[in-house]
Amino acid sequence: MGPFSFEIAQVPIAGYPIPFGVPQAAQPGQGLRFQLSSTVGGVLQDPVGQPVQVGSGPPLVFTGTPAANQTIVVTIDVSTTSFDWSLNGVVQATSVPIATAVALAGTGLTANFAGTYVDATTYTLVTMALTFTATDPTGAVTKATPAPSGTPGVWYADLLISAQPNGGSWTATFQATSQETSQNAVGVFRFYVDSGAEGV
Numbered sequence: 001m002g003p004f005s006f007e008i009a010q011v012p013i014a015g016y017p018i019p020f021g022v023p024q025a026a027q028p029g030q031g032l033r034f035q036l037s038s039t040v041g042g043v044l045q046d047p048v049g050q051p052v053q054v055g056s057g058p059p060l061v062f063t064g065t066p067a068a069n070q071t072i073v074v075t076i077d078v079s080t081t082s083f084d085w086s087l088n089g090v091v092q093a094t095s096v097p098i099a100t101a102v103a104l105a106g107t108g109l110t111a112n113f114a115g116t117y118v119d120a121t122t123y124t125l126v127t128m129a130l131t132f133t134a135t136d137p138t139g140a141v142t143k144a145t146p147a148p149s150g151t152p153g154v155w156y157a158d159l160l161i162s163a164q165p166n167g168g169s170w171t172a173t174f175q176a177t178s179q180e181t182s183q184n185a186v187g188v189f190r191f192y193v194d195s196g197a198e199g200v
Contacts, residue, residue, distance in 0.1 A: 031160035034132070036146070037153055055121030060111055065146060065155070066127035067108035074111060074123040083117075132157035139163065 051060060051074070060074060074085045077095060084094040085104060096102060102111045109127070132146050144158040 028161050028163055031141075031158055033156055033158050035149065035154060035156045037155075051123035051125040053121065053123050055118055057118035057121045058115035060113060060117075060123040062109045062111055062125055064107075064109040065148060067106065068127075070107060070127050072104065072107060072109070072125045072127070074125075076117045076119055076121045078119045080117050080119055083111075085111075 051062065051072075053059060055076075057076070062072075071088055072085060074083050076083050076098075080098075082095045082097050085092050085096065087104075087107060092105070098113050098117060100113060102113070103109075104111055107127070109125075132143060140161055140163045142160050142162045144160075146155045146157045148154075149156050
């Protein structure tokens with residue numbers, strides 16, 4: 001997986017009418033939607049990715065939003081109806097029954113099984129962490145955690161105006177990191193009672 005390159009953009013969407021860098025009166029219910037996309041060789045690539053499979057049998061698909069940079073290894077048991085899994089080299093559970101969807105506690109991910117699996121086959125996944133932070137001395141902005149957009153390799157996070165801004169400024173950072181690379185994308189906006197929102 002990787003190396004990755006990243007792009008951040010604002011997504012025009014109803015209810016999020018404040019554009020980057022354009023002064024505009026900010027009212028409760030308005031806001032900004034940030035979108036982060038990752039590419040490998042110019043092609044959209046999901047940092048959850050798909051695991052490296054060693055052995056035979058059907059693929060194992062992971063879904064969700066990674067909680068951290070992490071390496072997950074799933075090993076099919078001899079019974080072929082259960083599996084063991086480890087996180088960053090530490091065994092987390094053994095003999096976990098194979099089911100359609102199994103949440104891997106603490107990782108933010110779900111392992112999705114389909115078909116008949118083969119003893120001793122391993123699936124190794126290296127994930128990428130996504131974080132979205134905002135500082136707002138005005139108390140006028142609330143933020144949402146990153147969420148998948150429905151398109152592989154694309155996430156979004158929202159900043160919403162929850163109260164009439166009364167001066168000051170806020171900053172927002174959308175970060176994606178992995179063992180290979182990291183990128184911060186930072187937006188700074190200042191709000192004024194008399195002139196709305198000024199993007200910097």
